[in-house]
Amino acid sequence: MRNENGITLVELLGVLVITSIIMVVIMSVFSTGANSSERTASRQQLQQESNLIVEQIRASYLKNEKDSAVEQKFKVRIDGSKLLISKIDGSNENIISTGYQYSMGTGAGPGPVVVVFDRTKVSPFYLKTCSNNQCFEVQTSFSKLK
Template identity: 35%
Template sequence: MRNQKGITLVELLAALALVGLIVALAFSVMTQGISASDRNTSNQRLQQEANIIVEKLRREYLMNSHEAGYTPTIELVIVGDVLKIKNGEILSSGYTYKFLETADVNQMFIDRDGNQKFKMEIKAGDRVYIIDTTFSKL
Protein backbone atom coordinates (compact mmCIF):
# COMPACT_ATOMS: atom_id res chain seq x y z
CA MET A 1 0.00 0.00 0.00
CA ARG A 2 0.98 3.49 -0.56
CA ASN A 3 1.42 6.05 2.26
CA GLN A 4 -1.98 7.75 2.38
CA LYS A 5 -2.37 11.20 3.86
CA GLY A 6 -5.24 11.90 6.27
CA ILE A 7 -6.46 10.87 9.68
CA THR A 8 -7.99 7.67 10.84
CA LEU A 9 -11.26 7.34 12.68
CA VAL A 10 -9.41 6.49 15.91
CA GLU A 11 -7.32 9.67 15.65
CA LEU A 12 -10.46 11.73 15.02
CA LEU A 13 -12.24 10.24 18.05
CA ALA A 14 -9.20 10.85 20.26
CA ALA A 15 -9.00 14.49 19.13
CA LEU A 16 -12.74 15.00 19.78
CA ALA A 17 -12.41 13.46 23.24
CA LEU A 18 -9.53 15.81 24.10
CA VAL A 19 -11.40 18.87 22.81
CA GLY A 20 -14.49 17.82 24.78
CA LEU A 21 -12.42 17.46 27.94
CA ILE A 22 -10.85 20.90 27.46
CA VAL A 23 -14.26 22.51 26.84
CA ALA A 24 -15.74 20.82 29.94
CA LEU A 25 -12.86 22.04 32.12
CA ALA A 26 -13.11 25.58 30.72
CA PHE A 27 -16.87 25.63 31.34
CA SER A 28 -16.39 24.40 34.91
CA VAL A 29 -13.81 27.09 35.67
CA MET A 30 -16.02 29.78 34.11
CA THR A 31 -19.07 28.65 36.11
CA GLN A 32 -17.12 28.66 39.38
CA GLY A 33 -15.77 32.13 38.59
CA ILE A 34 -19.25 33.53 37.93
CA SER A 35 -20.56 31.95 41.14
CA ALA A 36 -17.70 33.45 43.18
CA SER A 37 -18.30 36.83 41.58
CA ASP A 38 -21.99 36.71 42.50
CA ARG A 39 -21.14 35.80 46.11
CA ASN A 40 -18.64 38.65 46.35
CA THR A 41 -21.13 41.12 44.89
CA SER A 42 -23.81 40.07 47.40
CA ASN A 43 -21.36 40.34 50.28
CA GLN A 44 -20.20 43.79 49.13
CA ARG A 45 -23.79 45.04 48.84
CA LEU A 46 -24.56 43.89 52.38
CA GLN A 47 -21.38 45.50 53.70
CA GLN A 48 -22.15 48.77 51.92
CA GLU A 49 -25.68 48.76 53.31
CA ALA A 50 -24.28 48.13 56.80
CA ASN A 51 -21.87 51.06 56.38
CA ILE A 52 -24.75 53.34 55.34
CA ILE A 53 -26.82 52.28 58.37
CA VAL A 54 -23.94 52.83 60.79
CA GLU A 55 -23.13 56.22 59.28
CA LYS A 56 -26.75 57.41 59.52
CA LEU A 57 -26.97 56.15 63.11
CA ARG A 58 -23.65 57.78 63.98
CA ARG A 59 -24.93 61.11 62.65
CA GLU A 60 -28.11 60.73 64.69
CA TYR A 61 -26.20 59.62 67.79
CA LEU A 62 -23.85 62.62 67.65
CA MET A 63 -26.73 65.11 67.33
CA ASN A 64 -26.51 67.89 69.94
CA SER A 65 -29.31 68.60 72.40
CA HIS A 66 -30.00 72.06 70.91
CA GLU A 67 -30.74 70.62 67.44
CA ALA A 68 -34.33 70.12 66.25
CA GLY A 69 -35.54 66.55 66.67
CA TYR A 70 -33.15 65.72 69.52
CA THR A 71 -34.28 63.10 72.01
CA PRO A 72 -32.04 61.49 74.66
CA THR A 73 -32.87 58.04 73.30
CA ILE A 74 -32.94 56.87 69.69
CA GLU A 75 -35.60 54.21 69.12
CA LEU A 76 -35.00 51.91 66.17
CA VAL A 77 -37.75 49.69 64.82
CA ILE A 78 -37.97 47.02 62.15
CA VAL A 79 -41.25 46.91 60.25
CA GLY A 80 -41.23 44.19 57.59
CA ASP A 81 -38.21 44.87 55.41
CA VAL A 82 -37.76 48.47 56.63
CA LEU A 83 -35.34 49.64 59.32
CA LYS A 84 -36.24 53.07 60.64
CA ILE A 85 -35.89 55.48 63.50
CA LYS A 86 -39.13 55.84 65.45
CA ASN A 87 -39.42 59.48 64.29
CA GLY A 88 -39.99 58.15 60.77
CA GLU A 89 -36.55 58.42 59.09
CA ILE A 90 -35.89 55.27 57.09
CA LEU A 91 -32.35 54.00 57.55
CA SER A 92 -32.57 51.08 55.14
CA SER A 93 -35.05 48.89 53.30
CA GLY A 94 -35.17 45.79 51.17
CA TYR A 95 -33.31 43.41 53.47
CA THR A 96 -34.14 41.23 56.46
CA TYR A 97 -33.00 42.82 59.74
CA LYS A 98 -32.69 41.52 63.27
CA PHE A 99 -31.28 43.21 66.37
CA LEU A 100 -28.94 40.95 68.28
CA GLU A 101 -28.35 40.94 72.02
CA THR A 102 -31.64 42.78 72.72
CA ALA A 103 -34.87 41.61 74.33
CA ASP A 104 -36.87 42.36 71.16
CA VAL A 105 -35.30 41.50 67.79
CA ASN A 106 -37.48 44.17 66.11
CA GLN A 107 -36.83 47.11 68.43
CA MET A 108 -33.76 48.73 69.96
CA PHE A 109 -33.05 51.80 72.07
CA ILE A 110 -29.79 53.73 71.80
CA ASP A 111 -28.94 56.03 74.71
CA ARG A 112 -27.06 59.13 73.53
CA ASP A 113 -25.55 59.86 76.95
CA GLY A 114 -23.08 56.98 77.08
CA ASN A 115 -21.28 54.39 75.03
CA GLN A 116 -23.80 52.21 73.25
CA LYS A 117 -23.14 48.74 71.83
CA PHE A 118 -24.93 48.06 68.55
CA LYS A 119 -25.24 44.60 67.05
CA MET A 120 -27.54 43.80 64.15
CA GLU A 121 -27.89 41.16 61.44
CA ILE A 122 -28.65 42.07 57.83
CA LYS A 123 -29.71 39.26 55.53
CA ALA A 124 -30.25 39.07 51.78
CA GLY A 125 -31.17 35.61 50.52
CA ASP A 126 -28.64 33.22 52.03
CA ARG A 127 -26.05 35.97 52.66
CA VAL A 128 -25.74 37.39 56.19
CA TYR A 129 -23.73 40.35 57.47
CA ILE A 130 -23.37 41.21 61.17
CA ILE A 131 -22.88 44.82 62.26
CA ASP A 132 -21.02 44.84 65.57
CA THR A 133 -19.93 48.29 66.73
CA THR A 134 -20.09 50.71 69.61
CA PHE A 135 -21.27 54.32 69.42
CA SER A 136 -19.25 56.71 71.54
CA LYS A 137 -18.96 60.49 71.77
CA LEU A 138 -15.22 60.40 72.46
Protein backbone atom coordinates in the same frame (compact mmCIF):
# COMPACT_ATOMS: atom_id res chain seq x y z
CA MET B 1 2.49 -0.73 0.24
CA ARG B 2 -0.66 1.03 1.39
CA ASN B 3 -1.41 4.71 1.01
CA GLU B 4 -1.46 6.22 4.53
CA ASN B 5 -2.43 9.78 3.65
CA GLY B 6 -5.24 11.30 5.81
CA ILE B 7 -6.55 10.40 9.23
CA THR B 8 -8.45 7.41 10.52
CA LEU B 9 -11.79 7.45 12.27
CA VAL B 10 -10.11 6.41 15.55
CA GLU B 11 -7.72 9.38 15.37
CA LEU B 12 -10.62 11.73 14.65
CA LEU B 13 -12.62 10.40 17.61
CA GLY B 14 -9.55 10.74 19.85
CA VAL B 15 -9.15 14.41 18.90
CA LEU B 16 -12.87 15.05 19.51
CA VAL B 17 -12.73 13.43 22.97
CA ILE B 18 -9.64 15.42 24.00
CA THR B 19 -11.16 18.67 22.68
CA SER B 20 -14.42 17.95 24.55
CA ILE B 21 -12.56 17.35 27.82
CA ILE B 22 -10.63 20.61 27.43
CA MET B 23 -13.86 22.53 26.68
CA VAL B 24 -15.60 21.06 29.76
CA VAL B 25 -12.67 22.09 31.98
CA ILE B 26 -12.63 25.62 30.52
CA MET B 27 -16.41 26.04 30.95
CA SER B 28 -16.19 24.76 34.52
CA VAL B 29 -13.51 27.34 35.36
CA PHE B 30 -15.56 30.17 33.83
CA SER B 31 -18.73 29.03 35.62
CA THR B 32 -16.96 28.82 38.99
CA GLY B 33 -15.43 32.26 38.45
CA ALA B 34 -18.78 33.82 37.55
CA ASN B 35 -20.51 32.29 40.60
CA SER B 36 -17.71 33.43 42.89
CA SER B 37 -17.86 36.93 41.45
CA GLU B 38 -21.63 37.07 42.02
CA ARG B 39 -21.30 35.92 45.65
CA THR B 40 -18.53 38.44 46.30
CA ALA B 41 -20.57 41.28 44.80
CA SER B 42 -23.60 40.30 46.89
CA ARG B 43 -21.52 40.17 50.08
CA GLN B 44 -19.93 43.51 49.30
CA GLN B 45 -23.37 45.05 48.76
CA LEU B 46 -24.52 43.69 52.15
CA GLN B 47 -21.40 45.10 53.80
CA GLN B 48 -21.94 48.52 52.24
CA GLU B 49 -25.61 48.55 53.24
CA SER B 50 -24.72 47.59 56.83
CA ASN B 51 -22.06 50.31 57.01
CA LEU B 52 -24.55 52.87 55.67
CA ILE B 53 -27.10 51.85 58.32
CA VAL B 54 -24.51 52.14 61.12
CA GLU B 55 -23.40 55.56 59.82
CA GLN B 56 -26.99 56.85 59.78
CA ILE B 57 -27.55 55.63 63.33
CA ARG B 58 -24.22 57.17 64.39
CA ALA B 59 -25.16 60.52 62.84
CA SER B 60 -28.42 60.51 64.79
CA TYR B 61 -26.63 59.41 67.97
CA LEU B 62 -24.09 62.24 67.72
CA LYS B 63 -26.70 64.98 67.53
CA ASN B 64 -26.32 67.33 70.47
CA GLU B 65 -28.84 66.32 73.16
CA LYS B 66 -28.29 69.67 74.89
CA ASP B 67 -30.11 71.33 72.00
CA SER B 68 -33.78 71.61 73.00
CA ALA B 69 -34.90 70.32 69.58
CA VAL B 70 -32.95 67.05 70.02
CA GLU B 71 -34.35 64.48 72.43
CA GLN B 72 -32.07 62.45 74.68
CA LYS B 73 -33.30 59.12 73.26
CA PHE B 74 -34.30 57.75 69.87
CA LYS B 75 -35.19 54.32 68.57
CA VAL B 76 -34.48 52.06 65.62
CA ARG B 77 -37.00 49.38 64.75
CA ILE B 78 -37.56 46.62 62.23
CA ASP B 79 -40.84 46.62 60.30
CA GLY B 80 -40.83 43.67 57.88
CA SER B 81 -38.11 44.39 55.34
CA LYS B 82 -37.68 48.00 56.49
CA LEU B 83 -35.37 49.49 59.11
CA LEU B 84 -36.80 52.67 60.62
CA ILE B 85 -35.40 55.39 62.89
CA SER B 86 -37.59 57.75 64.91
CA LYS B 87 -37.98 59.77 68.05
CA ILE B 88 -38.76 57.74 71.13
CA ASP B 89 -42.50 58.49 70.81
CA GLY B 90 -42.49 57.14 67.23
CA SER B 91 -42.86 60.51 65.54
CA ASN B 92 -40.56 61.78 62.78
CA GLU B 93 -40.04 58.22 61.51
CA ASN B 94 -37.61 57.79 58.60
CA ILE B 95 -36.60 54.72 56.61
CA ILE B 96 -32.90 53.92 57.02
CA SER B 97 -32.86 50.85 54.77
CA THR B 98 -35.26 48.59 52.93
CA GLY B 99 -35.21 45.34 50.97
CA TYR B 100 -33.20 43.10 53.32
CA GLN B 101 -33.86 40.87 56.33
CA TYR B 102 -32.59 42.47 59.53
CA SER B 103 -31.93 41.43 63.08
CA MET B 104 -30.40 43.69 65.69
CA GLY B 105 -29.74 43.97 69.38
CA THR B 106 -27.83 45.79 72.08
CA GLY B 107 -25.19 43.15 72.67
CA ALA B 108 -23.33 40.40 70.86
CA GLY B 109 -26.35 38.86 69.18
CA PRO B 110 -29.88 39.41 67.96
CA GLY B 111 -32.39 40.82 70.36
CA PRO B 112 -35.56 42.87 70.23
CA VAL B 113 -37.17 44.30 67.11
CA VAL B 114 -36.82 47.80 68.64
CA VAL B 115 -33.54 49.20 69.97
CA VAL B 116 -33.57 52.38 72.04
CA PHE B 117 -30.46 54.57 72.02
CA ASP B 118 -29.64 57.04 74.79
CA ARG B 119 -27.38 59.81 73.52
CA THR B 120 -25.90 60.30 77.01
CA LYS B 121 -24.74 56.69 77.47
CA VAL B 122 -22.50 54.22 75.67
CA SER B 123 -24.76 52.12 73.46
CA PRO B 124 -23.56 48.71 72.22
CA PHE B 125 -25.19 47.66 68.96
CA TYR B 126 -25.42 44.48 66.89
CA LEU B 127 -26.81 44.38 63.34
CA LYS B 128 -27.23 41.43 60.98
CA THR B 129 -28.27 42.16 57.39
CA CYS B 130 -29.26 39.23 55.15
CA SER B 131 -30.19 38.73 51.51
CA ASN B 132 -30.23 35.64 49.28
CA ASN B 133 -28.84 33.28 51.96
CA GLN B 134 -25.89 35.59 52.65
CA CYS B 135 -25.54 37.67 55.81
CA PHE B 136 -23.24 40.36 57.11
CA GLU B 137 -22.90 41.14 60.82
CA VAL B 138 -21.74 44.36 62.48
CA GLN B 139 -21.01 44.64 66.17
CA THR B 140 -20.10 48.11 67.44
CA SER B 141 -20.92 50.65 70.11
CA PHE B 142 -21.80 54.32 70.02
CA SER B 143 -20.35 56.79 72.51
CA LYS B 144 -19.41 60.45 72.87
CA LEU B 145 -16.47 62.13 74.46
CA LYS B 146 -17.50 64.19 77.45
